[in-house]
Amino acid sequence: MTLSERYQVHERIGEGGMALVYRATDLRLSRSVAIKMLRPQFANDPEFVARFEQEARAAAGLTHPHIASVFDTGEDGEKHYIVMELLHPFTLKDLIARNPNGRLAPDEAARIAGQIASALALAHQKGVVHRDIKPQNILFTDDGLVKVTDFGIARALAAASGTATGTILGSPHYISPEQASGQPAGPASDLYSLGVVLYEMLSGKPPYAGETPIAIAVQHLRSSPAPLASLVPGLPPQLLRVVEKATARDPAQRFASAEQFRQALAGAPVPDDLAQTTVMPALAGAVPAVSEVDHEPDPEPYRRQPPRRRLTPGMLVLLGLLVGLAAVVGTVVSLRHEPEAPEENPAVEISPAKPIQAPNLIGQDVDAARAWVEQDFASRQLIPPQVVESERRDGSAAANQILEQTPAPGTTMDEGGIIRVVVCTGRIPTKVPELTGLTIDRAKTLLQESGLMLGNVSHAHSETYVADIVMSQSAAAESEVPEGTAVDLEVSLGPRDTAPAVPTP
Incomplete structure (x- = not known):
């Protein structure tokens, strides 16, 4: 996709409650940039788009080594975007x-x-x-x-x-x-x-x-x-x-x-100059x-009143x-975005929390999910739920990806409540042990102790290794691979049998 015939958009590298972020190339200046593209619910709001562009222009005027640079703003059809300095999402x-x-x-x-x-x-x-x-x-x-x-x-x-x-x-x-x-x-x-x-x-x-x-x-x-x-x-x-x-x-x-x-x-x-007591x-x-x-x-109108007692x-x-x-x-x-109470009746009644449907956060990056929840609920004048996370190591998902959530997606809950999520910590690197020359049973034990899995096992005859000895491994010894990686082994069948010569009668 190309925006305004200038910015070649590549893969998505991040997201927030307001926008999706893509890596892109500025074809005119031949440099890599980040494109922040507004989500449809904001892009279709003319008032927001005008304010967003105004604030983006103000930010573009901030040239400083510790401020992410804003290069440009624009629109292409219904797509509204800003062009920013490309940074790693760390x-x-x-x-x-x-x-x-x-x-x-x-x-x-x-x-x-x-x-x-x-x-x-x-x-x-x-x-x-x-x-x-x-x-x-x-x-x-x-x-x-x-x-x-x-x-x-x-x-x-x-x-x-x-x-x-x-x-x-x-x-x-x-x-x-x-x-x-x-x-x-x-x-x-x-x-x-x-x-x-x-x-x-x-x-x-x-x-x-x-x-x-x-x-x-x-x-x-x-x-x-x-x-x-x-x-x-x-x-x-x-x-x-x-x-x-x-x-x-x-x-x-x-x-x-x-x-x-x-x-x-x-x-x-x-x-x-910090006061001892601050209210x-x-x-x-x-x-x-x-x-x-x-x-x-x-105040002047009250000077005729009796003097006040000093507060104890x-x-x-x-x-x-x-x-x-x-x-x-x-x-x-x-x-809650409630209207202010009328001046003639200053008493305020706090209404009970509204029931909402728990959003589906499973599979999302936890930081992006939290930002989306906050902004999406605020845009709908609802109190956003708090996302509370715990961690679990899981080799089947990327780091920071949400694996589970409670309450489940679609479940009725109170606005402003808590959604507890289980976040994947990702797979940590581990060293591959030396397996060549070991028995297949010993190799299996070492793989398990190292957090690795046994992959495909093939067999071949060998004049060097006796039967059931590992001859080679798919991952080099002492190399680092993600935890849970499968390592293939080739195991010896021993020397090939040689039929004895039949004597000539």
């Missing part, structure tokens, strides 16, 4: 998962986070906010350099879903408190998400987990993560301060800029933040709980 999430310790070394984590911060510094300077910084959006070049992808995509998806202030669109594990409470994302939101990514690089897991996306998002508003120092003893104090600063719930108490974040990762002093600002119409109640002067510590705790409750209600409503 993400930061993959790097963390495949590390022997399940986490990255402090110096490597700081280096990667510094490159991401450098990319964000340029984007923010150009007025572009990413809105969805997460390990799955961090790729690498062959030389190991970071490439941040999908600038502006979250904003385009928000417009396509008819969302506005008060609606969450992001990844629950990495979303900032202000996004979780339905407020607009800004540069500080990207810095919070990067702080969460740094936390995951150092500990091997995000700071919050939960049974549903709502449960995870609410924790960004109400909870404090487990201290990194207790999870990974011996981390450099500077990195601990950087993570604490970046993940402050109040945007004003995070780093002032991505460049300041980057400098702190390089060893510059971390500004010490997220409430949603519009909800209880004001504690700091506003406690420190702001009375117990009252502060109670007020903080009210703020948290207001944020939870706002989060649930925004995730």
Whole structure:
């Protein structure tokens, strides 16, 4: 397939909830590129296409060594696409998962986070906010350099879903408190998400987990993560301060800029202005933040009222709980895409979860399936289910492929529920043992112990080997082959019988 008489499209190399990704050749410039082609449900939405192209053009203006380049946008009939720098589909999430310790070394984590911060510094300077910084959006070049992808995509998806202030669109594990409470994302939101990514690089897991996306998002508003120092003893104090600063719930108490974040990762002093007690600002119409109640002067119309009592510590705790409750209600409503309550009736009733049909994820790549679920359900104004994975070694499937799921495809479940999937870890390489000269029974035992299978066994006469001895093997000894590979053997029948000479009478 050729798009716009310029881009020769080859095999598919990835997919997400919004688009399919193909390797392609730019026939005009004779270079390899990646083509991100919108899925039909988005390509047929003129409003989304317009927003998508606008955001793609903004991203194309970001020229930086750590930002995946956007070369072009276009359409060919009903196919809408963007042309991007071709990168291997190996993400930061993959790097963390495949590390022997399940986490990255402090110096490597700081280096990667510094490159991401450098990319964000340029984007923010150009007025572009990413809105969805997460390990799955961090790729690498062959030389190991970071490439941040999908600038502006979250904003385009928000417009396509008819969302506005008060609606969450992001990844629950990495979303900032202000996004979780339905407020607009800004540069500080990207810095919070990067702080969460740094936390995951150092500990091997995000700071919050939960049974549903709502449960995870609410924790960004109400909870404090487990201290990194207790999870990974011996981390450099500077990195601990950087993570604490970046993940402050109040945007004003995070780093002032991505460049300041980057400098702190390089060893510059971390500004010490974190408040001892921080309460997220409430949603519009909800209880004001504690700091506003406690420190702001009375508005002009109320100066004639009796002076207020200063809040006691117990009252502060109670007020903080009210703020948290207001944020939870706002989060649930925004995730459900419910309309705001009328001003004359501020009470909000949370409706029960809607029944849905479990999507079929079997056979899909787990990361692509998770992204598709999130975006597909959001586009239909439903709370996406959380995909929780466990692993199983299986030589019959590719690595990261979903083998099983519970509940089964088509089964009725509640929106926002959990789909548990079993993911194939792929076949690990194993060395082929030396089998030549061994008995066939001993060869079978060694193959089994090495995780290999006995293939075809052929027999032939030999003047060198006695009967039942292996003469040759299809895979060379000490070579590495995938676990479960079948090895063919040739086994001796012994020397050919020679009939005795018949004496002449």
